[in-house]
Amino acid sequence: MSTSRPPEELRVSGLQVEVATRRGWTPIVQGVDLHVQAGEIHGIVGESGSGKSLTALAIMGLLQSESHARVTGGTVEMGGTDLLSLSRRKLRRWQGNRLAMVFQEPMTSLNPAFTIGDQIAETMRYHLEVSRAEAWERAVELLNEVGIPDARTHARDYPHQYSGGMRQRVMLAIALACEPSLLIADEPTTALDVTVQAQILELISSLVERHEMGVIFITHDLAVVASVCDRVTVMYAGQVVESGRVSEVIGSPQHPYTAGLLASVPGTREAPLSWIRGAPPLPNDMPDGCRFHPRCEHALPECRAGDIPLVAVGSGRVSRCILTQGLDLKGRK
Amino acid sequence: MTVEFDQMAEPALPTPKRETPARRFVRRLLSQPVAVASVVVLTLIFLVAVFAPVLAPEDPNATNLTATLLDPGEEGHLLGTDHLGRDVLSRLIFAGRVSLLAATQAVVVGALIGIPPALVGGYIGGRLDWLFMRSADSLLACPPLILAITVIGILGPGLTNAMIAVGIIFAPRFARMTRGAVLSVREETFVEAAKSMGLSQTRILWKHILPHVLSPIIVTGTVLAGMAMIIEAGLSFIGLGVQVPQASWGSMLSTAYRFIAVAPTLILWPGIAVVITVLATNLLGDAIRDALGRERRPTS
Amino acid sequence: MEQSHSAGRPGNGGDGGAGRWQSPRRSTASMSLTRVAANRVWASVPIIVVVTLVVFSIPYFIPGDPALTIAGPNATVQDVERIRTDLGFDEPLVGQYLGWLSRSLRFDLGQSYIIGRDVGTMIAERMEVTLSLALLSTAFAALVGVPLGIAAAVRIGSVRDRVAVVGASLGVAIPNYWLAAVLVTYLAVKLRWFPAAGYVRIGEDVVQWARHLVLPTVSLGAIAAAEITRQMRGRLAETLALDYVRTARMKGLPAHLIIGKHALKNAAIPVVTALGLQLTIVLGGSVIVEQIFGMAGLGELAITAVQARDIPVIQGIVLLTTVVAIGANLVVDIITSYLDPRVSIS
Numbered sequence: 001m002s003t004s005r006p007p008e009e010l011r012v013s014g015l016q017v018e019v020a021t022r023r024g025w026t027p028i029v030q031g032v033d034l035h036v037q038a039g040e041i042h043g044i045v046g047e048s049g050s051g052k053s054l055t056a057l058a059i060m061g062l063l064q065s066e067s068h069a070r071v072t073g074g075t076v077e078m079g080g081t082d083l084l085s086l087s088r089r090k091l092r093r094w095q096g097n098r099l100a101m102v103f104q105e106p107m108t109s110l111n112p113a114f115t116i117g118d119q120i121a122e123t124m125r126y127h128l129e130v131s132r133a134e135a136w137e138r139a140v141e142l143l144n145e146v147g148i149p150d151a152r153t154h155a156r157d158y159p160h161q162y163s164g165g166m167r168q169r170v171m172l173a174i175a176l177a178c179e180p181s182l183l184i185a186d187e188p189t190t191a192l193d194v195t196v197q198a199q200i201l202e203l204i205s206s207l208v209e210r211h212e213m214g215v216i217f218i219t220h221d222l223a224v225v226a227s228v229c230d231r232v233t234v235m236y237a238g239q240v241v242e243s244g245r246v247s248e249v250i251g252s253p254q255h256p257y258t259a260g261l262l263a264s265v266p267g268t269r270e271a272p273l274s275w276i277r278g279a280p281p282l283p284n285d286m287p288d289g290c291r292f293h294p295r296c297e298h299a300l301p302e303c304r305a306g307d308i309p310l311v312a313v314g315s316g317r318v319s320r321c322i323l324t325q326g327l328d329l330k331g332r333k
Numbered sequence: 334m335t336v337e338f339d340q341m342a343e344p345a346l347p348t349p350k351r352e353t354p355a356r357r358f359v360r361r362l363l364s365q366p367v368a369v370a371s372v373v374v375l376t377l378i379f380l381v382a383v384f385a386p387v388l389a390p391e392d393p394n395a396t397n398l399t400a401t402l403l404d405p406g407e408e409g410h411l412l413g414t415d416h417l418g419r420d421v422l423s424r425l426i427f428a429g430r431v432s433l434l435a436a437t438q439a440v441v442v443g444a445l446i447g448i449p450p451a452l453v454g455g456y457i458g459g460r461l462d463w464l465f466m467r468s469a470d471s472l473l474a475c476p477p478l479i480l481a482i483t484v485i486g487i488l489g490p491g492l493t494n495a496m497i498a499v500g501i502i503f504a505p506r507f508a509r510m511t512r513g514a515v516l517s518v519r520e521e522t523f524v525e526a527a528k529s530m531g532l533s534q535t536r537i538l539w540k541h542i543l544p545h546v547l548s549p550i551i552v553t554g555t556v557l558a559g560m561a562m563i564i565e566a567g568l569s570f571i572g573l574g575v576q577v578p579q580a581s582w583g584s585m586l587s588t589a590y591r592f593i594a595v596a597p598t599l600i601l602w603p604g605i606a607v608v609i610t611v612l613a614t615n616l617l618g619d620a621i622r623d624a625l626g627r628e629r630r631p632t633s
Numbered sequence: 634m635e636q637s638h639s640a641g642r643p644g645n646g647g648d649g650g651a652g653r654w655q656s657p658r659r660s661t662a663s664m665s666l667t668r669v670a671a672n673r674v675w676a677s678v679p680i681i682v683v684v685t686l687v688v689f690s691i692p693y694f695i696p697g698d699p700a701l702t703i704a705g706p707n708a709t710v711q712d713v714e715r716i717r718t719d720l721g722f723d724e725p726l727v728g729q730y731l732g733w734l735s736r737s738l739r740f741d742l743g744q745s746y747i748i749g750r751d752v753g754t755m756i757a758e759r760m761e762v763t764l765s766l767a768l769l770s771t772a773f774a775a776l777v778g779v780p781l782g783i784a785a786a787v788r789i790g791s792v793r794d795r796v797a798v799v800g801a802s803l804g805v806a807i808p809n810y811w812l813a814a815v816l817v818t819y820l821a822v823k824l825r826w827f828p829a830a831g832y833v834r835i836g837e838d839v840v841q842w843a844r845h846l847v848l849p850t851v852s853l854g855a856i857a858a859a860e861i862t863r864q865m866r867g868r869l870a871e872t873l874a875l876d877y878v879r880t881a882r883m884k885g886l887p888a889h890l891i892i893g894k895h896a897l898k899n900a901a902i903p904v905v906t907a908l909g910l911q912l913t914i915v916l917g918g919s920v921i922v923e924q925i926f927g928m929a930g931l932g933e934l935a936i937t938a939v940q941a942r943d944i945p946v947i948q949g950i951v952l953l954t955t956v957v958a959i960g961a962n963l964v965v966d967i968i969t970s971y972l973d974p975r976v977s978i979s
Contacts, residue, residue, distance in 0.1 A: 062882055067790055095885030103883075108876040113898045113972075123884045174884070471683040474962070475955040478917030479935065486939040486947050487694045563808045567921050570810055571936055590814050590925070597818050604811040611806035 007038030007212050008079040008098065008181035010059070016073035017054045017063065019283070026283045027072070029054050030238045033310075036214040036231075038181065041205070043217045043229035043246070045261070049280050051238040052218050056184050059083070059216070060101045061091045078182065097127040099182040100175035104190055106167035110159035116143070116170045117155030123177040142173040145210075147203060165196035172203065176211065183207075184216045189224065201228045222265050226250055226332075231316075234258050237280055237291040240310060244317035251331045254319035256296045259329035290321070298323055361624035368620030371613040378610055382430040389423035394578070402596045412602050415585075416592050424580055425602055431581040432607075435496050435574075436561035440554050442500025447507030448550065455515030456542065466512070469505035477502045481564060485573045492565075492581070495574040499564050503557050510553045514546040548625045552618050559614035566607055582607050669970040677959055684959075688952045689733050692944050698722075703944045705747040716746065742949040747941050752949040755934060762832050762930030764957075765842075766849055766919045771912045773854030774861045779904065781858070782865020786900075787892060789870050797862060804859025810921040813852035817925060821848060830927030849926045853918050857911040864907045868900040875899075902969045909965030913958040 012034035018025040029051040036042045044052045054069060059076050061083055063069045076083040078099065083091060103109050110119060120142055121135035130138070136155070143151035146169040159167055168188060175183055185204065189197040205228055208215055217229055225232050225246060232250075233243040234257065242255040253259040260276040278295040281287055287294050289304040296303070302322060310318045362368050381388055390411070397418030405413040405421075412421035447469075454462035472480065484498035519542070562582075568574035569583025570590075577584075582603040589599035692699035700717040701708075708716075716722075720743070721729045736743070742752040785797035821829035827848050833841040872878065873896050881895045920932035931950055938946035 060883060062879065065882060092885040092887065096883060097885055101883045103876065103879065105876055109880045111877040111881070111895055111899075113895075122886070126884070126886055126890075171880070174880070467679045467683055471680045471687065471955075474680055474684060474913070474959045475951065476913050476915075476917030476958055478920050479951055479954050480917075482920065482935055482939045483691070483947055483951050486942060486944075487691060490940070559806065563806075566808055567810055567918075571921055571924060573936070573939060586808075586811060586814070593814065593818050594822065597823075600811070600814050600818070604808070604815070607808055607811070608803070608806045612803060615802060615806055 008214075009038065010034065010036040010099075010182050010214055010216075011077040012055075012059060012074065013077070014074040015055060015058055015076065016071065017051070017058050018070055018072050019054070020068040021283070023284055025070070025072075028069075028238045028283055029058065032074070032235070032238075032240055033243075034059075034216070034233060034240075036182065036216055038212050038214050039208060040231060041208055041215045041217055041229045043219060043225040043232040044235060045219055045222060045225050045232060046235035047220060047280055049237075049283075050235040052235050053186055055235070056101065056186050056216060056218055060099065060184055061086075061095055062101075064088055064091070093127070096123045096180075097178045098180050099184065100178075100180040101184040101186065102168065102171040102175050102188050104187040106164045106171055106188075106191065109171055110167055112158065112160050115156050115158055116162070116173075119159075120155075120170070120173050120177050123174060127178050138177070139173070142176055143170070145176075145207070146170070146173045147199075148173075163196075164192050165200065168192065168196075168200055169203065172200075172207065176207065179211065180213055182214045182216070184218070186218045187220070188217075190219070190221075197224075204228065222250070222261055234261070237286065238283070239291060239320060240318070241292065241320045242318065243310075244314065248314065248317060253329045253331055254313045254317065254324045255292075255321045256298055256329065257292050259331070260295075262332050263330065265332070358624050362620060365620050365623065367616050368624070371617040371620065374609065374613040375617065378429065378613070379433070381426055382433050385426045385430055389420075389426045391420040391423045393419060393423040393427040393580070395419060402592060402599075404596075405598060413596070413598065415588060415599065416596075421599065421602060424585060425582070425606060428580045428582050428585050428603065429606060429610075431492070431575060431579060432562055432565060432583070433610075435492055435565045435581060436558050438493070438496040439499035439503060439561040439565065440558050442497055443503025443557065444507050444550070444554060446500060447504035448511050451508035451511035452515060452542070452546065455512035456519060462512075465508065469508045472501070472505040473509075477564065478567065481568060482573060485568070490573045490576060492569075492575045492579065495565060495568045496561075498568075499561050502564070503561070506557065507550065507553060510549045511546055514549045515542055518542050518545045552622045552625070555614055555618035555621060559611035559618070562607055562611055562614075566603075666967075666971060670967045673963055673966045673970070677963055681956065681959060684955050685734055685737070685952070686730070688948050688955075689730050691948055691951075695942070695944075699944075702942065703746060705941070705943070708746060712746065737952060742952070743945040745938075745943050745946045747943045748946070752945050755946070756931065756949050756953055759929055759931045759934055760953075761834065762923065762928050763916070763919050763932065763954075765835065765846060766853065766923070766928070766930065767912060767916045769846055769850045770853035770857060770915045770919075771908060773850050774857035774911050775908055777854070778858040778861025779865050781862045782904070783869060783892065783897075785862070785866040786869035786873060787888075789866075789873075794866075797866065801859040801862040801866070804856055805863070807856055807859075809852050809856050809918050810925060812855060813849065813922050813925045816848045816852055832926075832928040832930070845926075845928075849919075849922050849928065852922050852925075853915050857915060860911060861904065861907060864904050865900070868903050869896060872896045872900040898972060902972050905965055905969050905972070909962040912961050912965075916954050916958055 012032060015029055015032040015034075016027060017029035019028045020026075032051070032055055034042070034044075034055075044055065046052045054063075057063050057066075057069070058071050063071055071084055074084065078094075083094060083099075086094070110116065114122075117136060117139045120139035121132070124130050124135040124138060125132065128135075140151045140155050143155055148154055148166065148169055159170070162170070171188075183204075188204070189200050192200065201224065204215065204217070207213075217225070219225060229246050231244065232246050234241050234249070234255065236257050242249060242253065242258045244254075249258060250262065253262060257276070264275045276295055281291060281294070287304070289302075289306060290296070290299070290308045293299040293303040300323065308320050308322060310320045311324070313319045313324055390409075397414070400408060400410075400414055400418045401416050403410055403414040403418075405411065407413065410420050410422065412425065415421055415424065450465045451469075454465040480502055481495070481498040484501055485494055488494040488497065565574055565581060566583030566586060569581050570587045572587065575581040575584045585603040586600060589596070589603065593600055692702055695702050698713075700713050700720070700722045703720070704713045704716050721732050724732070740753050742756065744750070745752050745755070748755070781797055781801075785794040788794050817829050821827050828845050831845055833845050835842045869892075873892075878891060878896055881891045886895075919930060920935055923930040923932035924936065931954070934946060935950050937943070938950070
């Protein structure tokens with residue numbers, strides 16, 4: 001049962017998201033650009049508060065029903081349509097269908113009242129012209145594909161009988177049900193055991209190969225990015241600070257923040273553990289100029305003056321640092 | 334920007350000033366405008382009740398058979414007069430005293446009967462706990478007003494007896510709350526720590542468990558106080574509560590109802606008084622519950 | 634809503650198969666509905682026993698000779714003695730209790746010596762009134778409270794939500810007998826839209842039965858509805874904020890499916906329980922409301938019995954209303970078990 005859709009790319013331009021705080025609406029995500037092609041796993045990495053999750057929710061269109069966050073600018077283009085310009089009703093035809101998302105907490109993301117087979121089939125029954133039986137068949141196939149053994153029997157199970165890793169597989173099955181062109185995975189392995197993490201990462205890689213879809217993979221863990229992503233976008237304080245191919249970004253970072261993140265990934269015993277001094281700025285309290293400069297050991301007075309733009313530093317690479325060319329930042333293998 | 338591990342880095346954010354739980358509770362409580370309003374209203378009602386003799390324009394029991402059933406505003410009676418010519422406003426104020434006192438009585442009785450067994454039973458568990466809980470369940474199974482009038486049937490009519498009856502209705506509710514709180518706290522590590530230090534059971538109960546149990550009790554007590562007013566007024570309405578010559582808002586409602594054909598506004602005042610007081614206690618109870626609640630998980 | 638399973642499925646997620654991939658923690662075992670129902674019934678037995686014990690011992694709570702109390706102020710010495718032997722007050726307590734219990738189970742609730750009639754008959758005559766009122770009021774509470782609560786929760790924080798919250802908070806603060814009095818005054822006496830008093834049996838004239846019950850039902854039901862609104866709003870709002878509702882939104886499902894299928898099933902459980910509670914409360918509340926509307930129900934009987942200290946009548950009413958309440962809440966429990974995802978229907 002294939003939907004035979006031509007592979008679609010995702011192009012996000014100038015995305016702006018605001019959040020409701022006690023002091024009114026505050027911009028969190030500012031001017032984020034993203035380009036994800038079919039078959040590409042694109043990582044978005046950053047600390048808590050960097051805006052990566054909000055970006056994902058905005059792309060997915062899940063901020064429309066929220067009262068505490070709203071998209072205030074930019075476009076999210078897929079297959080020639082700007083998703084942000086669609087009415088709620090039209091957008092729903094895309095959600096779960098041409099783009100889908102899996103979330104961070106598998107233990108609570110499934111409805112305890114329905115069987116896992118039913119929750120997978122539901123998406124198909126709503127979006128596609130299929131009968132109950134066909135949808136169920138496909139659900140069983142999907143469960144098989146995501147690694148649930150004895151899928152036909154277990155399709156009648158309820159979520160509470162499953163562990164976190166298994167539930168995340170079910171979530172992936174739900175996301176894949178209508179053969180989306182884009183899968184957004186928001187920290188899908190953060191809540192799982194390390195061994196299960198590796199399994200899920202491998203599963204996602206193989207799914208991408210088989211289904212020719214694009215994946216946005218959100219994480220705070222650079223090691224995960226290194227192992228599974230093709231390209232990566234680094235976010236800090238609501239902005240993109242670096243973006244490019246994973247091997248290049250990790251091998252030779254072009255932004256001090258990226259280098260700092262790399263240095264704080266635990267390595268061998270000989271290498272001293274380090275971290276970035278200070279904390280990310282609060283949304284209401286952004287520093288002038290480069291948002292990272294208060295924590296940057298290379299900072300110069302120029303870094304404080306005016307907005308720092310993203311500049312190209314190679315083919316398909318950008319960085320938001322005016323000192324890039326002059327710095328010798330250490331990367332990792 | 335990258336710091337070696339053995340260098341002590343200073344925290345970038347200033348540490349917040351130390352805030353005691355009591356202060357935090359008061360701050361959260363007062364940050365809700367509804368809570369502030371209810372506290373103000375209840376304080377006013379309380380003060381009016383306390384200073385009744387000073388505030389009431391006339392003697393609540395002074396009859397004047399030439400001025401019966403006057404409309405509000407007539408002859409200087411702000412709310413009119415009843416069938417014996419007594420000033421309604423003054424009666425309302427004094428009756429408020431009775432109603433408030435009665436409600437407090439009922440809550441205290443309920444707490445006294447309900448909390449100790451639940452504390453002990455919840456902590457010790459086993460058969461004792463089971464027995465207490467079955468008893469509480471059976472009390473709860475009975476429709477409240479029926480239970481109340483049964484107790485009054487045994488003890489005889491009268492305000493104190495009626496409030497004992499209401500207290501009996503409340504006891505299992507206090508017991509449930511207490512037991513729930515005890516159970517949730519019993520397994521906390523700090524209790525284990527206390528036990529391992531060799532503290533006696535009673536001391537553990539008193540010093541460590543009771544404070545945590547206090548919060549749900551306060552919330553329950555506040556809300557039940559409102560319920561007590563309604564039940565007391567109801568019992569007095571049918572003549573089983575307050576007895577002549579005392580008057581509570583409930584008995585005023587009863588009198589007013591008798592004369593509803595000729596003085597339809599009489600019934601409004603005691604009713605409104607009850608509604609305002611109960612509303613204020615309910616809202617305050619909700620606000621206290623919110624102010625005492627756990628910190629919400631920070632969204633990453 | 635996939636609820637049916639192939640018959641014979643064990644329904645137990647915890648059976649350890651070799652090499653099972655399930656998490657090491659034993660998950661909540663799914664139980665069958667019949668077993669859960671049986672459990673609930675079994676669990677209410679001790680409660681009913683305690684209730685019967687307490688009701689039985691009511692005469693003993695009153696100081697003095699129980700036989701004398703029951704006989705009433707107008708009894709002769711021979712009457713008292715007859716009562717003593719008839720009701721077994723000269724026997725040991727256990728025997729008395731068992732005798733009383735077996736009689737009660739046969740619906741022989743004794744005699745009211747003060748009124749001079751059989752208690753069971755008097756109660757049977759008046760049951761219909763009280764029961765109609767209680768059931769209708771609870772139904773009113775459900776039919777009004779649930780939609781209001783849903784409407785408020787779906788647009789939480791909006792104007793209509795705030796109005797609903799304020800209205801519901803106000804509603805639970807209103808004494809039902811006061812509302813009854815106000816309704817009678819303005820809608821029955823002044824406007825004559827509804828009859829002010831009386832009760833017509835449903836067998837005689839359904840329309841009149843309904844007309845006579847409108848105001849009493851609204852009086853009792855409105856306050857219950859306010860409470861149900863609060864419960865529904867609170868639970869649904871909580872549920873709508875849950876992660877699996879976000880998953881449903883992600884799937885692109887329309888609002889009616891998200892609310893009706895995904896959220897409501899879980900939010901409904903506490904609300905159904907609350908309805909059971911309201912029924913219990915309303916069974917008692919009808920005591921006063923019946924007075925106001927001049928309805929010859931259990932309430933009127935109870936009040937006169939209390940004033941006259943007519944013990945057998947009091948015992949009968951308490952026993953009956955409590956058993957009805959327990960029964961109703963049992964039904965509610967079983968319904969919520971049906972809704973509970975961890976219980977499978979097999």
